[in-house]
Amino acid sequence: MNVLRHAARSLRREFLAGDLMTVFAALALGVAAMTAVGTLVDRVTLALTSSAAEVVGGDLGVRGREEPPAGLADEARQRGLRSVRMVAFPSVLFHGEASQMATVKGVSEGYPLRGQLRVGHDEGGLGGEAAKTPAPGQAYADPRLLKALGVQVGDEIEFGNGRVRITAVLLAEPDASGELLQMAPPLLVNRADVDAAGLLGPGSRASYRLMFAGDAAAIDDFRQWLQPRLDGRVRLVTIEDAQQGLRGAFDRAGRFLALSALLAVLLAGVATALAANRFALRRIDTVAVLRCLGARQRDILAALSLQLLLLAVPACVLGIGIGMLAQMALVEVLGSLIPARLPLPQATPVLSGAGIGLLLLLGFGLPPLLRLRGVPPMRVLNRSFAALPPTSLLTYLAALAATVVLAVYATGDLPLAAWILGGLGALAVLSALAGIVLLWLLRRVQRRVGGAWKLGLAALTRRRALAVVQLVGLSLSLCALLLLAVIGPGLLGEWRERLPPDTPNHFLLNIQRDQAGAVESTLRGIGVADPDLQPFGTGRLVAINGRPPRREADDGADGAGDEANRPVNFSWRSTFPPANTLLAGTFWKPGSTGAEASVEEGWAGRYGLGLGDTVTLQLGEQERTFTVTSLRKADWDSFRVNFFLLLNAGAVGDAPYSLISSFHLPSGRTAALAPVAREFPNVSVLEIDAILQRVREVIEQVAQAVQLVMGFSLAAGVLVLLAALQATAGERRFDSAVLRTLGARHGQLRGAVLVEFGALGLLAAILAVGAAALIGTLVSRQLFELALSPPWTSLLAGGALGVLLSLVAGWSGTRRILRTPPALALREA
Template identity: 80%
Template sequence: MNVLRQAARSLRREFLAGDLLTLFAALVLGVAAMTAVGTLVDRVTLALTSSAAEVIGGDLGVQARAEPPAEFADEARNRGLAMARLVTFPSVLFHGESSQMATVKGVDGAHPLRGRLRVASDAAGLQASDAGGPPPGEAYADPRVLAGLGVSVGDSIELGSSQVRITRVLLSEPDASGGLMEMAPPLLVHRDDVEAAGLLGPGSRAGYRMMFAGPPQAIDAMREWLQPRLAPGQRLVGVEDAQQGLRNAFDRAGRFLALAALLAVLLASVATALAANRFALRRVDTVAILRCLGARQRDILASLALQLVLLAIPACVLGIGLGMLAQVALVEALGSLVPARLPLPQATPMLAGAGIGLLILLGFGLPPLLRLRGVPPMRVLNRSFATLPATSLLAYVAALAATAALAVYATGDVQLAAWVLGGLAVLALVAAAAGATLLWLLGRLQARLHGPWRLGLAALARRRGLAVVQLVGLSLSLCALLLLAVVGPGLLGQWRDRLPPDTPNHFLLNVQRDQAGAVEQALRGMGVADPDLQPFGTGRLVAINGEPPQRMAVEGQDDGNDADRPLNFSWRHTFPPANTLLQGEFWSEASDAAEASIEEGWARRYGVGLGDSVTLQLGEQERSFTVTSIRKADWDSFRVNFFVLLNAGAVGDAPYNLISSFHLPSGNTAALAPVVREFPNVSVLEIEALLERVREVIERVAQAVQLVMGFSLAAGVLVLLAALQATAGERRYDSAVLRTLGARHGQLRGAVLVEFGVLGLVAATLAVSAAAVIGVLVSRQLFELALSPPWPALLAGGAGGIALSLLAGWSGTRAILRTPPMLALRQA
């Protein structure tokens, strides 16, 4: 027996039969989904890593709220490293009656150490060139600064108490790590102009950075020298910090994509297992005949396994091709979320996709073939059949574990895989247990029933093993489809809803207490309904329970002693908006007890719990407060939030200024110019561009997720079809026997509808419940979204699953009734 020729001939003859075609489509979809997501993540990671030094403007830096010491610069020069100094702070620029918030960056002549500073001499950016930092008296302005002030190249603008002349339009620059979430357009000036403007006095919100560049070995040695010499408030900046805003935005996008891809792989695995099981069952008689004709058992099994391998090769190639096309579409959908210059794809994600395809095939397609080892030649005369050997169950477990491991590797998200795959694994176990229990109950109940009900339940009880497999497959596919079609859009909707149209788009900072009334009146005159000026104090965390504060090791980091770090806090009588109380009780309005409310992230960072004491330095005094509540702040609301809130009745005469967040219609920022001119100490921060950017991120992620969900939904439909057809052969044989014995068409149709209706009802109940639980857990634990189960949509999806199950039963019955009983017996 020529095994290869036999396998190729059989594959060519039987490919369009339902089993192999379903198996082929499942492999293509699984490989395509993982290749698309894996390649996209890999390309973006490579781009972020390779361009990191250019993004931060150097190889290594020291960042602090004060100028780093001169000894750092001296050591860098002694080691032969290049060095540049930067200072960055927000400030309001003026030109006549116009004003514009900007991020002012004071640089020296060495900037940038890495990357290119692109400028143009015209507003359109047609005459672009590379440049170094601006000389004294000159400035490079972002086009948004020009538009906001109504100026052009060559005009002078007010910077603090001095003026600078705009000589170039700033097109792009290194040190743009916050480019995705940049709150104000940049203005590049010389360090001497910043100091002459008088904007770096006490209370300024300036950040200082000293950057170094040089050979990798020298940079590593400089890092080791700096590490023990960093003072409190100083930290190292390396390539791992580059484009952190971009990394954070892509992280949530990647999790949505990974969710869809994981479900696609899981559904492809289930569809493959069901299709391969049916493939094996339909070849039992063929194997028996070949055994009678003298074919060796190993040659028969090798021929069948080789059919699957020959099927997998073009499936993996086609899946990789579709995945590469899909990742191009994903790049287009995500748009500016990903770097403009992505490197070419590496082979690793494609190999991982092909590996997942082969694992799905061998792990879920091979075990059913192992059943054929026990088919005796007497099967031709006797319909006895061996049970499923234990080794095939072990193969299923090993294949599932290996597929999950490769899926985690390709998507890079262990937590997401654990929650989703773990939840679906629990569902499979519950469905198997529920199916076995149900069949036991039906076996005791069917004798008391009559007509189609008795026939339908008897069919389920007679094929207990296949019925349980069918129930598990239906439950998993329905649950995955509900997660994709209901929970997924619900999560995206929750993300959208966190930024309603009236989200605060301006912050007012540094308002003095004697200015509060006038500023509040001015804001109300602009249409701000609730200016909500809140106290903003800066002090120090002195002790926790009488001991020096020590940060806990969070995510592998330990920041050491925090006694000298500044701490921003506020106080109030009532519970703050955009917060959720998690533990304890918030104080009453009339209380004057020394109580504190701690944000959960801060509490976890310092190991603080209810009843603990925190000692703060408030101006010249030290006060201790007892933690009486822990809350969760909604930082995405863009309201003013604080890690530490104190009882206003117990603060006393602590120094503070005021801060407020509010919403103004787009384009009305100029109305705040009189406030800033009347109170020069007041700073206005406009974040309208940031909000629009976040909304754009959400929309682009939604488009990308919908694209990947297309693969997953197609795989889910395959699973449904494979599960519903898993017992088609046996049911055809039983119906033919019943027709031979005189059963009427209506009785047969009713029996099949009962069988499929019971399966669909149980599967839908389990799937809806599991989708609700998994959706809530994933939304809260991984996406930090408060998703409530969308019961109407989930129940509608469950009803659709039941209807689809009944439709499949009705359709199968029509095919059986059109086949003569004798021919049906021969085909079965």
């Protein structure tokens, strides 16, 4: 027996029969989804690693709210390192009557240390070229700033106590840190101009940086020298910071994509298993005949396995090609959500995609073939057949484990995989148990009914194992389709609704106490209904539970260490703040004078704080200790003023503070705030309409990308649905032929099939709807941090559609069976 020739001929003859086509499509879809998402994640990771030094503007640095000590730059110079000082702060710029909020960045000579600063000479940014630090009196302005102020290159703008001339258009900053949501358009100036403008006085919201660059060995030595000398006023800036910032922007998008890709792979595996099982069952008589003709067991099994392998090679190639095209589309759709310069695709994610395909084939397609080893030659006479060997179950489990490992490796999201796999695994077990119980009940009901009901229920109880397999497959496919078609869009919709139309789009910072009344009156005059001015204080974190504070090692900061005298921002109030949720403890009552503190859960986790712990703060000239009496969760996406640390207003005393306010102004009313900036020069006005618009753009980009990957998953779900519904097609054809021979009418046969598929579809829909609601709710809260309520109307509609599809599949299959003559059906069976 020529194994290769037999496999090739059989594949060519049987490819369009249905089962192998399903296996081919399932493999291609699984490989395509994993290749697309895995390649995108890999390219983003490589881009973050390769360009991190450019993103932070150096190899190492320190940052803080105060100027870093001059001795650090002197030490770096002695070690042969280059350094540059930078300061960034928000400020309002003026040109005539026009005003615009800008992020002013002052840089010293030698900027940039890493990367390239690019400028143009017209508003369109044409003819970009590399540039160095702007000379004193000159500035590089973002195109948005030129448009807002109505100025051109060569014009002067008011800058603090003086003026600067715009000499170029700022096109690219190497140390922009990948900030997708920049607060205001940037203006790059010389550090000497910032010092001369008088904009860095007390209360200014400036951020200082001192960056270093040099040989890797010298940087490592300097880092070791620097770390023990840092106090709470400055912190390290490392390459990992840049990677973390860009990763944070990509994280939620990647999680949505990983959800779709993971479901696509799992559904492809289920479809492969169902189709391969039917393929194996239809080859039983062929194997028996070959055994009678003297073929060896191993040759037969090798030929069938080789047939699937020959099928898998073009399927994997096609899947990789589709995946690479989809990855290119994802890059275009996600746009600025990912780094601008991505490296070329690497071989690793492509090999992972091909590995997924082979695992799907060998793990889910091989176990049914193992059953054929036990087909005896006497099968041609007595219809005997071996039971499923235990090794098949082990192969399924090993394939599932290996597929999950590769899927997690490619998507990089273990928690998401754990939740989804755990939910679907529990659903599979529950479906199997429910199927066993259902068949036990139907066997007793069957005796009390007649006609089509009796025939349909008898078909289910007669093929118990296949009925349970069908129920599990239907439940999994319907649940996955509901997760993709209902829960996925629901999560995206919930994300969109986090930004309602009245989201605060302006902030006022550094309002002094004696200005509060005038500022509030001015805000009411321009249409702000409730200009809530809240105290904003900055103190020193002295101790936690009487000991120097230390961060937890896994909080994602620069590392655990001594945090004594670290600056900390706080506020105080008498009532529970809006856009917050009380998690534990009790918030103090109005009028209370107890030294109580309310801590946001993120800050509490960072320092290991719990109810009853104490926090000691340096508030101006006084040192006070507060007891943590409540933990809360702040909704940072609300764009309201939120604080990690809230104190009881009755126990603060005379701590120094300024005021801060957030409010909403209708679009186009920003110019009304110009008098505030002119009358109160110390007040910083932040307009974040651009930020809100950018957030909405990001959400839409993610939604489009997810819909693209979701297409693979939906197609895989449909394959599973069809494979599950066709799992018993051969048996039903034989049963129908026997019944027609015995005189059964067409109406009775159709009714019996509708009862059979209706019962399976209804139970599968009930299980799938409940599982999708539970999994969606848990995943949305635990991983996406979104409070999604199950959309029961859509879920029930999806479940009803699943039942309808099941009935349609049964009706369609019955029509084909009724067109087949009974004698032919019996001969084929």
